[in-house]
Amino acid sequence: MNHQWNFDAVWDNPEALLAGAAGTLRIFAICLVLGLALGLLVGLGRYSTRKWIYLPTSAFVEFFRNTPVLVQILWFYFALPMLVPFEISPLMAAALGISLNSAAFSGEIFRAGIQSIERGQWEGAQALGMRHAQAMRRIILPQAIKRMLPALTNRAIEIFKMSTLASAVAYVELLQQGKLIASLNYNPIEAYTVIALLFFAFLYPLVQATYVLERRMRRGD
Amino acid sequence: MYQWDFTPILANSGMLAAGLLNTLKLTGTALAFGIPLGLALALLRLSRLRSVAWPAGFLIEFFRTTPPLVQLFWFFFALPILIQVEMTPFIAASLTFSIQSAAFFAEVFRAGIVSIDRGQSEAARALGMSGAQAMRRVILPQAVKRMIPAFMERSIELMKTTTLVATVSYADLLFQANELAQKTFRPLEVFTVTALIYFTVIYTVSLVVHRVERRLAVSGETTVH
Amino acid sequence: MSWSAGCAGATDDHCSMTITDTSVPLLRVTGLRKHFGKDEIIKGIDIDVAPGDRIAILGASGSGKSTLLRCLNFMEKPTAGRIELAGAAIGVERPGRNGTVDTVYTERELTKVRQRVGMVFQQFNLFPHMTALGNVMEGLRTVKGMARDAAGTKAREQLARVGLDDKADTYPARLSGGQKQRVAIARALAMEPELLLFDEPTSALDPELVGEVLRTIRTLAEEGRTMLLVTHEVGFAYHFANRILFIADGVIHEQGTPDEVLKNPQQVRTQAFLARHNEFHF
Numbered sequence: 001m002n003h004q005w006n007f008d009a010v011w012d013n014p015e016a017l018l019a020g021a022a023g024t025l026r027i028f029a030i031c032l033v034l035g036l037a038l039g040l041l042v043g044l045g046r047y048s049t050r051k052w053i054y055l056p057t058s059a060f061v062e063f064f065r066n067t068p069v070l071v072q073i074l075w076f077y078f079a080l081p082m083l084v085p086f087e088i089s090p091l092m093a094a095a096l097g098i099s100l101n102s103a104a105f106s107g108e109i110f111r112a113g114i115q116s117i118e119r120g121q122w123e124g125a126q127a128l129g130m131r132h133a134q135a136m137r138r139i140i141l142p143q144a145i146k147r148m149l150p151a152l153t154n155r156a157i158e159i160f161k162m163s164t165l166a167s168a169v170a171y172v173e174l175l176q177q178g179k180l181i182a183s184l185n186y187n188p189i190e191a192y193t194v195i196a197l198l199f200f201a202f203l204y205p206l207v208q209a210t211y212v213l214e215r216r217m218r219r220g221d
Numbered sequence: 222m223y224q225w226d227f228t229p230i231l232a233n234s235g236m237l238a239a240g241l242l243n244t245l246k247l248t249g250t251a252l253a254f255g256i257p258l259g260l261a262l263a264l265l266r267l268s269r270l271r272s273v274a275w276p277a278g279f280l281i282e283f284f285r286t287t288p289p290l291v292q293l294f295w296f297f298f299a300l301p302i303l304i305q306v307e308m309t310p311f312i313a314a315s316l317t318f319s320i321q322s323a324a325f326f327a328e329v330f331r332a333g334i335v336s337i338d339r340g341q342s343e344a345a346r347a348l349g350m351s352g353a354q355a356m357r358r359v360i361l362p363q364a365v366k367r368m369i370p371a372f373m374e375r376s377i378e379l380m381k382t383t384t385l386v387a388t389v390s391y392a393d394l395l396f397q398a399n400e401l402a403q404k405t406f407r408p409l410e411v412f413t414v415t416a417l418i419y420f421t422v423i424y425t426v427s428l429v430v431h432r433v434e435r436r437l438a439v440s441g442e443t444t445v446h
Numbered sequence: 447m448s449w450s451a452g453c454a455g456a457t458d459d460h461c462s463m464t465i466t467d468t469s470v471p472l473l474r475v476t477g478l479r480k481h482f483g484k485d486e487i488i489k490g491i492d493i494d495v496a497p498g499d500r501i502a503i504l505g506a507s508g509s510g511k512s513t514l515l516r517c518l519n520f521m522e523k524p525t526a527g528r529i530e531l532a533g534a535a536i537g538v539e540r541p542g543r544n545g546t547v548d549t550v551y552t553e554r555e556l557t558k559v560r561q562r563v564g565m566v567f568q569q570f571n572l573f574p575h576m577t578a579l580g581n582v583m584e585g586l587r588t589v590k591g592m593a594r595d596a597a598g599t600k601a602r603e604q605l606a607r608v609g610l611d612d613k614a615d616t617y618p619a620r621l622s623g624g625q626k627q628r629v630a631i632a633r634a635l636a637m638e639p640e641l642l643l644f645d646e647p648t649s650a651l652d653p654e655l656v657g658e659v660l661r662t663i664r665t666l667a668e669e670g671r672t673m674l675l676v677t678h679e680v681g682f683a684y685h686f687a688n689r690i691l692f693i694a695d696g697v698i699h700e701q702g703t704p705d706e707v708l709k710n711p712q713q714v715r716t717q718a719f720l721a722r723h724n725e726f727h728f
């Protein structure tokens with residue numbers, strides 16, 4: 001290997017990387033919150049027995065789970081502006097794509113979690129005179145959330161990784177800054193290696209934490 | 222009110238068809254290399270030699286944890302310069318997705334192998350089989366059946382992940398869609414149709430996967446995910 | 447119609463309002479039927495429950511006795527028939543197909559009924575993410591809208607009544623089966639129900655834990671509460687109940703006082719059933 005590694009250009013410009021990191025965290029936070037909040041609604045919808053709720057949410061889930069998220073992002077960036085009178089920024093398009101995609105996946109996690117709670121819990125709540133919504137809120141969901149934690153944290157990690165796709169529409173996040181540094185300094189090796197290592201350094205502890213969480217859950221049950 | 226017009230798409234359906242073909246070609250290649258590589262990685266990871274298991278484990282974790290798009294950019298723009306080898310987009314993409322899917326398949330293999338009752342390998346060894354023979358004749362055949370659903374699901378994920386190559390100018394379906402949208406000025410129709418094409422292919426495959434999962438469940442096979 | 451609110455037979459100063467009007471039954475069931483799909487499980491049952499009644503419901507597995515009980519607090523919705531609580535019919539009757547009468551039940555009405563009719567389950571169904579105290583308080587806070595402190599005080603009283611006030615802050619996972627069931631009883635009692643339903647409360651318990659639960663139920667009986675108990679414990683039923691219902695094939699096969707049904711069963715099937723459960727002695 002004849003390459004002379006030289007990381008100077010990468011570290012000479014910390015603002016670029018910081019701006020990228022900030023952008024990554026920003027879109028991650030938006031998509032995490034939206035994705036999980038919507039996901040809860042989707043999960044409840046998929047659990048419902050009323051056809052007019054169940055069918056549309058199922059269609060939503062099937063569509064957003066079975067199309068690639070990059071296709072969704074590009075659709076929101078290029079196609080949606082044709083239908084609406086206002087501008088769709090890169091952030092909006094990427095956030096819409098990633099959030100809706102995550103809502104579909106986390107919706108299934110929520111649904112499975114709710115369904116895993118045994119029927120006796122519903123009956124205990126009903127026998128006390130609780131309405132369906134009260135039973136769901138006070139008895140079922142609190143127990144379900146605990147079980148869903150590993151899957152939901154996995155989903156959060158996936159959302160973080162998906163933030164890189166926003167670079168496809170030129171949103172300023174970490175990978176996009178990597179591209180910038182590489183093209184300005186003609187050092188793609190160093191630039192992309194650093195970006196990869198930064199992501200790894202940040203995500204690896206989180207992934208390990210999820211394993212620990214999973215193992216603790218399995219032992220606890 | 223927007224006037225939908227799908228005719229330019231029909232006129233250029235060849236473009237999209239070529240793109241779909243490339244998507245399938247890339248997915249197939251990545252699977253063809255990724256599965257055996259994944260098996261190798263899994264076996265290395267399970268090795269009792271730490272000098273072998275640890276690097277394999279690191280490789281697996283690295284490629285499962287870092288974002289796929291970052292990997293793609295590295296293989297496209299960094300690797301060719303590093304090893305002084307010119308690579309076509311197809312080769313760079315195949316390399317990326319082969320290694321990436323190998324990392325994920327390695328975990329599926331490992332979970333499957335580990336899930337086989339210890340008594341099986343003990344019985345095999347008691348018969349005088351070497352570790353490798355036990356693995357080949359007793360463990361793997363049982364493990365593979367359990368891993369089939371996970372494999373199929375991973376393959377579907379791979380098909381979705383290959384769309385990332387559109388950002389590095391490999392002419393897969395999404396790249397062609399982008400080109401076509403620019404050419405015809407009809408992004409709404411083009412991207413909607415593209416999304417529907419992906420949906421049709423992927424949804425159909427996932428239905429097959431579910432059918433297989435159910436058949437396996439009925440036949441009493443436990444499965445790993 | 448004469449009403450008097452009183453604490454019939456209460457042994458302490460905490461008691462619930464029990465309607466001691468004897469002209470209107472507390473619970474009246476007329477023509478109850480229940481289908482599950484094509485199978486008819488309850489094939490026409492009439493029951494009158496007077497305040498203070500302690501009714502034991504016996505029967506073989508599959509006879510419909512649990513289904514019957516679960517219809518009374520509408521955990522199962524009756525396919526046909528009418529249920530009246532303290533003189534007021536539950537549900538709205540509407541003409542159905544083929545000249546039949548359909549009854550429409552709203553969730554709001556049923557939740558109100560369930561506040562007045564408590565149930566204790568075979569599998570306890572305690573909420574594992576709450577302490578014993580939390581479980582007993584839950585109905586008071588969420589359904590009756592009580593403030594946390596008031597609910598806590600009341601819940602503690604109920605736990606004390608079943609002898610578990612020292613376990614108030616313990617989670618169900620750390621309680622024995624008998625303790626769990628007693629907490630479940632306290633949870634039902636806290637709602638001050640007019641009627642208590644027990645669905646095989648001791649069937650899921652280890653034999654040595656059955657006694658503590660039966661003792662708790664006997665205490666409630668002595669307070670004059672109105673209770674319906676589905677059970678396999680024939681000996682307990684004899685001492686506990688003032689009326690026995692023997693269910694077979696979805697109908698009341700025989701009913702009467704414990705002496706009548708258990709000592710002098712008239713029907714062959716009742717005799718056969720009792721012969722199989724001959725482990726009790728008088």
